[in-house]
Amino acid sequence: MFSDRNKYVLAMFLVGGFIIYTFQLYNSLPVKQIAVSQAADDGKILWQKKNCISCHQIYGLGGYLGPDLTNVYSKKGAVYISAILRGGTNIMPNMDLTDSEIEELLAYLKDVDQSGKADPRTFTINTNGTIHQ
């Protein structure tokens, strides 16, 4: 049987592990700090204010009505993206973005693009079920 004592010990053990895991993650984040440009940071905030994530994904996470945009910058280029942002599409509303807002969003998408590749075709599956790029 689980005595009360055993339950506390087990719970404390798990909570302790969780706290260590959490703070070790915060303390050494996976990517060492890279200075981000003001434009890219503004672009990120704007991306959130316009809720682009409700229709789009970054690294496959987000809403699913529109395409993943992780690597759209290198695939389609700034000119194409600004055209879409300026006019909207059949589904994507025209959000009346100003030129400087478009620049900020471009800086953000460029920053995201440089962080890695989201395309599943770039991965290989290992025999133990894990994947690598």
Next chain:
Amino acid sequence: MEPYTNKGKSIIDLYILTALCLLIFGLLWGITGSLQYIFPGLMRDRFSFQKVRPLHVSSVVFWIILAGLGSMLTYLQQHTKRVIYSYRLLLLQYCIFLLTVVSIIISYFLGRFGGREYWEHPPYLALPIFFGWIFLLFNFVKSFGGFKNQPVYVWMWLTGIVFFLFTYLESYLWLLPYFRNNIINDMTVQWKSYGSMVGSWNMLIYGSSIFLMDKITNNKDISYSKIAFVLYFTGLFNLMFNWGHHIYTLPTAPYIKHISYTVSMTELFLIGRIIFNWRNTVSTAKRNFNILSFRFLAAADFWVFLTLLLAVLMSIPGINLYTHGTHITVAHTMGATIGINTFLLLAIVIDVFNDSCIRVEKYKAIIIRGYWIVNISLLVFWLSLIGAGLEKSMWQMSKLQISYSIMMQNLSPYFIAFFISGFFLAIGLFMVVYPLIRIKFVCKLKQTKSSYYVFQSN
């Protein structure tokens, strides 16, 4: 503390009633969203998917949270046979939550977003929720009566409350540039918090459903048993460490993925147990199927099995590579939030409302009809999302570069099935929920009238 009476129960009922209304409200936006999948550009300028998705997701998330709290509070009183420490605080917390939820909905209507997944509102609206939750924690700690010889559900409730608070706070770390400046770091912390947050509200709800199960079978042994605690600790372990499966394709630290992959596989134990107990479950189900609440528990059992199966598969990185970024993720999320969370909560609400002036049994016929409609349509709903996901997955993996919009057009049969089944799902849920709302309103009205007469005759 005072012994438990019905006093103050109406405050707790308010949590549940509000939650039920939010469920209906959220369903309307779910249907709107699925229509936008079939008619691209529908309401693009006034109510684009940008507003519709958060209106749907936030409403149903608040349905789950508020109903989860209402059930937990009701059962906590029944368990301790004492009233909650402070009703005034509970009422204050309710008012804060209500005002915040309304503000969030208005902010979506106005197109003001904070743009994080699930909590797409401006970040300052998180503050009142956070403080409301602190009140809850305080009230709970003052009411639950210590750890000594407590059944598993009390452990689960406390775990749920504490971890929600922590993960909710964690999900706002992005406000600090240190966490926000790099997308990989940001998404790692974001999905760490969301993964555990879902686990924490599950703890609240599973705890209450175990209480309900005890009540129905009139047997408390289970919730004190060794196996109950083994399951609880397995759940807690997963809540804490399995969140990495959301971000297998993110170029983040590999150890996060390995830990998550390994931990997720302990869920196989849960699946094994369900299969092992199958006959037992079925015979208990047969015995109690005439009890309305029990039916929903039984349906949730079935969905736990399907969802766990899908979840464990999706937790294998090699399979996740295919399912990630497709509607299979949505199938998993909605399968779990409807099939498990919503069904368990409905079972509980039916039980909680059964002591109203009108018994829920009075509406048994319509509720049972709704029940079957919900279950059948949910299966079609789930399968159509999986179908759409599989097709998209083949597209993502194929060497041919067919354009996104053509691929989406090819998926339209799945989306039509998704809309139709979703529509019936909503109708079925309405048939279950409407009588529950009605009962409370009618009883409240009667109560107000009778106190008015008492007042007059005095």
